[in-house]
Amino acid sequence: xxxxxxxxxxxxxxxxxxxxxxxxxxxxxxxxxxxxxxxxxxxxxxxxxxxxxxxxxxxxxxxxxxxxxxxxxxxxxxxxxxxxxxxxxxxxxxxxxxxxxxxxxxxxxxxxxxxxxxxxxxxxxxxxxxxxxxxxxxxxxxxxxxxxxxxxxxxxxxxxxxxxxxxxxxxxxxxxxxxxxxxxxxxxxxxxxxxxxxxxxxxxxxxxxxxxxxxxxxxxxxxxxxxxxxxxxxxxxxxxxxxxxxxxxxxxxxxxxxxxxxx
Amino acid sequence: xxxxxxxxxxxxxxxxxxxxxxxxxxxxxxxxxxxxxxxxxxxxxxxxxxxxxxxxxxxxxxxxxxxxxxxxxxxxxxxxxxxxxxxxxxxxxxxxxxxxxxxxxxxxxxxxxxxxxxxxxxxxxxxxxxxxxxxxxxxxxxxxxxxxxxxxxxxxxxxxxxxxxxxxxxxxxxxxxxxxxxxxxxxxxxxxxxxxxxxxxxxxxxxxxxxxxxxxxxxxxxxxxx
Numbered sequence: 249x250x251x252x253x254x255x256x257x258x259x260x261x262x263x264x265x266x267x268x269x270x271x272x273x274x275x276x277x278x279x280x281x282x283x284x285x286x287x288x289x290x291x292x293x294x295x296x297x298x299x300x301x302x303x304x305x306x307x308x309x310x311x312x313x314x315x316x317x318x319x320x321x322x323x324x325x326x327x328x329x330x331x332x333x334x335x336x337x338x339x340x341x342x343x344x345x346x347x348x349x350x351x352x353x354x355x356x357x358x359x360x361x362x363x364x365x366x367x368x369x370x371x372x373x374x375x376x377x378x379x380x381x382x383x384x385x386x387x388x389x390x391x392x393x394x395x396x397x398x399x400x401x402x403x404x405x406x407x408x409x410x411x412x413x414x415x416x417x418x419x420x421x422x423x424x425x426x427x428x429x430x431x432x433x434x435x436x437x438x439x440x441x442x443x444x445x446x447x448x449x450x451x452x453x454x455x456x457x458x459x460x461x462x463x464x465x466x467x468x469x470x471x472x473x474x475x476x477x478x479x480x481x482x483x484x485x486x487x488x489x490x491x492x493x494x495x496x497x498x499x500x501x502x503x504x505x506x507x508x509x510x511x
Numbered sequence: 512x513x514x515x516x517x518x519x520x521x522x523x524x525x526x527x528x529x530x531x532x533x534x535x536x537x538x539x540x541x542x543x544x545x546x547x548x549x550x551x552x553x554x555x556x557x558x559x560x561x562x563x564x565x566x567x568x569x570x571x572x573x574x575x576x577x578x579x580x581x582x583x584x585x586x587x588x589x590x591x592x593x594x595x596x597x598x599x600x601x602x603x604x605x606x607x608x609x610x611x612x613x614x615x616x617x618x619x620x621x622x623x624x625x626x627x628x629x630x631x632x633x634x635x636x637x638x639x640x641x642x643x644x645x646x647x648x649x650x651x652x653x654x655x656x657x658x659x660x661x662x663x664x665x666x667x668x669x670x671x672x673x674x675x676x677x678x679x680x681x682x683x684x685x686x687x688x689x690x691x692x693x694x695x696x697x698x699x700x701x702x703x704x705x706x707x708x709x710x711x712x713x714x715x716x717x718x719x720x721x722x723x724x725x726x727x728x729x730x731x732x733x734x735x736x737x
Contacts, residue, residue, distance in 0.1 A: 302634040302635045310631075379636070
């Protein structure tokens with residue numbers, strides 16, 4: 249059993265970030281919300297209607313972008329609209345707008361393998377947003393990107409969120425990412441996955457990376473996760489020599505007085 | 512090799528060399544190849560898709576196919592003679608039997624390499640049922656399809672030549688030419704016919720299947736054309 253007794257309620261337009269150590273069921277929770285995984289018990293509702301299967305009202309951005317390599321960037325974004333049988337003129341307008349929203353108009357006709365990692369994720373975000381979903385689900389979308397690209401995409405995502413006011417459920421293991429983006433941070437517990445702590449974030453957007461408030465918040469979240477990992481190690485019955493906690497290095501070791509062995 | 516055998520053939524004092532007969536044989540074999548390739552490939556792809564889509568069918572006939580594909584194609588010839596006689600349908604039978612089992616298994620395995628993530632993304636974007644098949648699974652299977660086509664061609668070609676070698680069906684194809692050259696004790700002629708068989712195989716691969724595979728791989732970003 250991965251998850252147990254989890255109750256999570258997102259209000260419209262809220263940006264909720266799930267953090268927690270690996271294997272705590274963050275992604276499972278997201279898959280349940282998407283309707284890809286059916287929970288053994290419990291239910292998911294979207295505006296009081298039950299969620300039974302995956303669908304365009306809860307579009308997902310995957311860690312490995314999951315774009316279709318046989319289509320261009322434009323065709324990838326258009327795909328969902330095509331599946332909804334929308335007329336061509338409407339499809340074109342919406343796809344162009346989505347491309348513009350992620351600043352990729354110039355790369356519309358490129359194939360997926362011709363795009364950089366960051367551009368691929370932007371196409372994936374555009375593909376999800378073009379369907380005008382009620383909820384945007386993001387499963388570690390920036391985990392595979394380099395730090396600079398990730399920072400840039402954080403800014404773009406905040407801009408997009410500011411403009412569209414979508415409800416976003418975002419999974420990450422990066423504390424920095426969580427404190428930067430979230431309205432509310434949920435720290436998950438492992439074995440079984442439960443909500444360990446909910447931390448509301450009342451800082452205004454867009455946030456400065458170097459603000460003291462943000463650092464203090466990151467410290468609190470990090471502490472929660474560290475405690476959680478220590479707790480897991482303790483309960484998993486690891487042998488004493490396998491339990492490791494950070495040590496302060498000892499810079500005052502005695503001089504090597506017996507160097508040379510007394511010759 | 513072709514040049515060498517042509518020189519040998521010119522030097523041969525045995526039965527006179529009749530290029531028109533050889534040309535007719537090439538045409539005949541090519542025509543049979545096209546028909547056999549279309550029939551057996553269609554069948555293989557359908558069977559492969561079925562093995563992939565229905566695990567129960569796969570469990571039941573998968574091992575059978577695996578066993579049957581180990582049979583060299585000429586081993587189907589005796590059965591073909593008794594069932595159909597020594598005629599055109601018998602040649603087609605040998606071609607289909609000699610390639611379908613192996614190719615349908617390879618197409619099934621190719622389909623299995625499609626990342627499940629594509630299916631999840633397709634479902635999320637509203638592609639369900641036949642739409643998922645048409646817009647996600649089939650395009651995603653193109654790399655697998657191109658290598659299956661290539662394989663299907665080489666299996667059909669080999670089976671055809673073997674069948675022509677055994678069946679005396681008029682008009683005569685390249686396989687029969689090889690057999691008759693043997694009866695004439697004409698080694699240069701044997702070498703020429705063999706060289707022709709190789710050449711046709713290489714040409715089909717270079718002009719048809721190679722470029723197709725390259726195009727698909729480039730499109731998918733699989734080719735190492737840095």
